[in-house]
Amino acid sequence: MVHLHQPRLSGLGGNPVAPDDVLVRLAAHPAGRHGMELRRGRLPDAVAEALLTHGGADSAVRLHGDRISPAMRRRIAEHPDPEIRDAHAEYVRGCVRRGTRVSLADLEETYGLSRTELARAADADVRAALARSWYDRPLTVQAGLLADPEPAVRAVASEGRHPGIPPESADRCLADPATRANAARQVPLTAEQFARLITVDDEEVREALAANPHLTPDTVARLLDSADPLVRVALAQNRQVDDETRARLYALVEAERAAGSIAAESALTWNFIAPDWLRTAPLAERLRHLDSPYPVFRRVLASSRGLPEEAWRRLDEDPDLGVRRAAARRPDAPADVLERLLRAHGDVSHIRPTLVEHPNFPRHRLRTFADEPYPNARRLALKDPDLPEPLLEQLAADAEPFVRRAVARHPRVSGDLLDRLLADPDPNVANDAASHPALSPARMYGILAAADL
Numbered sequence: 001m002v003h004l005h006q007p008r009l010s011g012l013g014g015n016p017v018a019p020d021d022v023l024v025r026l027a028a029h030p031a032g033r034h035g036m037e038l039r040r041g042r043l044p045d046a047v048a049e050a051l052l053t054h055g056g057a058d059s060a061v062r063l064h065g066d067r068i069s070p071a072m073r074r075r076i077a078e079h080p081d082p083e084i085r086d087a088h089a090e091y092v093r094g095c096v097r098r099g100t101r102v103s104l105a106d107l108e109e110t111y112g113l114s115r116t117e118l119a120r121a122a123d124a125d126v127r128a129a130l131a132r133s134w135y136d137r138p139l140t141v142q143a144g145l146l147a148d149p150e151p152a153v154r155a156v157a158s159e160g161r162h163p164g165i166p167p168e169s170a171d172r173c174l175a176d177p178a179t180r181a182n183a184a185r186q187v188p189l190t191a192e193q194f195a196r197l198i199t200v201d202d203e204e205v206r207e208a209l210a211a212n213p214h215l216t217p218d219t220v221a222r223l224l225d226s227a228d229p230l231v232r233v234a235l236a237q238n239r240q241v242d243d244e245t246r247a248r249l250y251a252l253v254e255a256e257r258a259a260g261s262i263a264a265e266s267a268l269t270w271n272f273i274a275p276d277w278l279r280t281a282p283l284a285e286r287l288r289h290l291d292s293p294y295p296v297f298r299r300v301l302a303s304s305r306g307l308p309e310e311a312w313r314r315l316d317e318d319p320d321l322g323v324r325r326a327a328a329r330r331p332d333a334p335a336d337v338l339e340r341l342l343r344a345h346g347d348v349s350h351i352r353p354t355l356v357e358h359p360n361f362p363r364h365r366l367r368t369f370a371d372e373p374y375p376n377a378r379r380l381a382l383k384d385p386d387l388p389e390p391l392l393e394q395l396a397a398d399a400e401p402f403v404r405r406a407v408a409r410h411p412r413v414s415g416d417l418l419d420r421l422l423a424d425p426d427p428n429v430a431n432d433a434a435s436h437p438a439l440s441p442a443r444m445y446g447i448l449a450a451a452d453l
Helices: 007-013 020-026 030-036 045-060 070-077 087-098 104-111 124-133 139-146 151-157 167-175 180-186 191-198 203-211 217-221 229-236 243-258 262-269 276-280 283-287 295-302 309-316 321-328 335-345 363-371 375-383 389-396 401-408 415-422 427-434 441-450
Strands: none
Touching: 007 020, 007 030, 007 427, 007 441, 020 030, 020 045, 020 441, 030 045, 045 070, 045 087, 087 104, 087 124, 104 124, 124 139, 124 151, 139 151, 139 167, 167 180, 167 191, 180 203, 191 203, 191 217, 203 229, 229 243, 229 262, 243 262, 276 295, 295 309, 295 321, 309 321, 321 335, 335 363, 335 375, 363 375, 363 389, 375 389, 375 401, 389 401, 389 415, 401 415, 401 427, 415 427, 415 441
């Protein structure tokens, strides 16, 4: 993690080849400790001891498990300062009380119970934390959590589609105010169950019903009079809605957005509802949406497979960037389509694998991206592990800090160029330069000396 005021120290704290004595000296400075927080691998005992000495309980929070040796774990467990002794466990207990997700390993370590025992813990907050963190819990455990005496536990347990709500628990969850909305969103409903739910005076339940993928034409029709933008958008994306009704629903929400409705803006832009059914629909039904006026339909269509070549050609030229990106993820996307898309718009890092990692992308062309006018495209040149020094020098002078950051992380960056990047005015660039494994020991000690460490 970069320290905005001392980025070279925080970067050095994360440098994977920093000698132990460098890390010990860094532990005396908050920025150095800041950089070591997310350092990978086990910390030597001397480094862990220095962190305890200078960072106290704040550092002890992260000194646990395989991050430290068994001897250091015993040292912390027997520490005379209770704040240090209990730092990690108290952090986990605080997350549990606040409803913040923590790992299963941390829950088991802190409470000294196996995950199945945690599901029966006396503390309802612990049971809720278990439900929040154990994604692949068996159905027997899920059934117990859905029948928990504490409403908050039942609510958390019913949230996800996996492991979901077993059929034998459906009636009870649909009747329970704590789980009703979550169940209404995912359970295949009988006509009687739907009739009971639609009379419930709860906006969240109505919105959940509209998002249920198992609705029939009759149940869809009974929701069409809703004025809630989220309900209207969800119904507009339902498979049971005809084109005329879909257009009417979208037009109503668009008109509300034009009038300044934040709820309508959110329904159209920020919700995660999508017509996922279209992805596996028969080909003829999918192709009917190739000219849909609603980009979300074309995006889902572009994420399907087995379309004819003409359909792919049109999706590759779609006016919506999200549609073009989705189409480019198909296994046989042409090299020229991938290159053209990335030159114009760059890549996105939050969807893996990235498009630049696509097997058909012409990686030998990466270095030619260095001269693109769009900075997100220029940065892709640095995906070439053999990028020549002159291009690294050129990109190190880029006006965009995120491009210079990519240079500071490049495997072929020279010591001289790292020196320049260490002095970069952007703290993130300087941090990344200091964390580069090619940084010489002499330069590391120089950073320490400059900070009087």
